[in-house]
Amino acid sequence: MVVVSEKIRKGPWTEQEDLQLVCFVSLFGERRWDFIAKVSGLNRTGKSCRLRWFNYLQPGLKHGRMTPQEERLILELHSEWGNRWSRIARRLPGRTDNEIKNYWRTHMRKTAQERKKNSSSSASTISTCLSTHSASPLDATTTKNEEDGSSLITEKESREKEYAVNVYPMEQIWNDIASLESGGSSFAQCTVERCNLSSDPPPMTSPVQEHFVDYPWMMDDNEFSKIATSNDFRFLTSGIVES
DNA sequence: AACGTTGACAACCGCAGTAAA
DNA sequence: GTTTACTGCGGTTGTCAACGT
Numbered sequence: 001m002v003v004v005s006e007k008i009r010k011g012p013w014t015e016q017e018d019l020q021l022v023c024f025v026s027l028f029g030e031r032r033w034d035f036i037a038k039v040s041g042l043n044r045t046g047k048s049c050r051l052r053w054f055n056y057l058q059p060g061l062k063h064g065r066m067t068p069q070e071e072r073l074i075l076e077l078h079s080e081w082g083n084r085w086s087r088i089a090r091r092l093p094g095r096t097d098n099e100i101k102n103y104w105r106t107h108m109r110k111t112a113q114e115r116k117k118n119s120s121s122s123a124s125t126i127s128t129c130l131s132t133h134s135a136s137p138l139d140a141t142t143t144k145n146e147e148d149g150s151s152l153i154t155e156k157e158s159r160e161k162e163y164a165v166n167v168y169p170m171e172q173i174w175n176d177i178a179s180l181e182s183g184g185s186s187f188a189q190c191t192v193e194r195c196n197l198s199s200d201p202p203p204m205t206s207p208v209q210e211h212f213v214d215y216p217w218m219m220d221d222n223e224f225s226k227i228a229t230s231n232d233f234r235f236l237t238s239g240i241v242e243s
Numbered sequence: 244a245a246c247g248t249t250g251a252c253a254a255c256c257g258c259a260g261t262a263a264a
Numbered sequence: 265g266t267t268t269a270c271t272g273c274g275g276t277t278g279t280c281a282a283c284g285t
């Protein structure tokens with residue numbers, strides 16, 4: 001087993017790290033994060049891997065601006081449940097607790113600032129929040145367009161749309177992975193091609209790979225530990241570490 | 244053009260709950 | 265019953281781009 005730097009990486013994730021993580025989560029499922037962190041050679045903590053997966057890489061996540069409907073729902077649910085972000089997130093498919101938390105934080109800061117200005121205004125209620133919120137520049141734009149029925153898109157809106165569509169690369173990553181899978185791709189292809197791993201010695205079709213090509217997440221703990229200590233697996237992970 | 248401020252987002256940290264050993 | 269590792273959650277901080285002056 002090749003051991004590279006013991007130093008744990010922190011900070012922003014690179015695309016290469018994302019790909020590696022996606023590959024290994026596809027293999028082992030959304031659990032055993034410490035294990036995934038170790039065998040993937042990412043030099044990240046399991047916690048960090050888990051967070052990256054659930055907040056960014058997991059399929060089906062929405063990215064970009066909250067819709068007015070989502071904003072309203074967050075306000076309503078927060079008034080009901082308080083800072084139970086994960087609970088709130090469950091009611092907003094595709095949104096993470098972190099995202100909602102961030103949104104709320106920003107929103108509350110804005111609201112607090114405006115309340116300071118309008119200190120004469122009365123107590124805080126949901127309706128206050130809603131009205132204050134809909135007075136934000138973004139919503140004003142949206143409302144205006146809805147009201148006059150025009151299809152005009154402001155510069156800001158188009159930027160945001162562009163961001164939502166173009167900046168986030170995960171769709172592409174998942175498309176790539178899907179196409180690999182549909183093309184009868186193997187574990188070796190996944191790790192070597194997608195994760196840009198070393199393919200020397202040449203990729204082989206081992207029992208390990210054959211087993212997990214179809215149902216990588218469907219293994220019990222005994223299998224799991226057997227595989228984890230197998231030569232094939234050592235080869236694969238050392239390839240990653242060395243890359 | 245330069246600089247400061249703000250907003251949005253990503254990531255880390257600490258704590259608590261839970262399950263397995 | 266205790267310990268340990270893992271996981272989930274909420275709070276907080278850091279970074280960067282957009283915006284305003």
